[in-house]
Amino acid sequence: MIFTLDARFLGFEHIKELYKDDSDFANIYNPCETSTLGKFYRLDGYLFKYSHLCVPFKFYRDGCVT
Numbered sequence: 001m002i003f004t005l006d007a008r009f010l011g012f013e014h015i016k017e018l019y020k021d022d023s024d025f026a027n028i029y030n031p032c033e034t035s036t037l038g039k040f041y042r043l044d045g046y047l048f049k050y051s052h053l054c055v056p057f058k059f060y061r062d063g064c065v066t
Helices: 001-013 015-021 056-059
Strands: 040-043 046-049
Touching: 015 046
Parallel strands: none
Antiparallel strands: 040 046
16 A cells, blocks of 8 residues: 555656646646746646646546546
């Protein structure tokens, strides 16, 4: 059980790499590097809309979130 939790926690860091190629977030992620873009902003490499974390679809498809 501990090994599974560690793998999922480490997989969460993988989200940052997926934004650049994601069809939904790629055009939003780069401009948010220096400022906000409407409702979107970046914090520690993660993309947020208001106070909600934006999760790329590929993260779900790869099985990182169950």
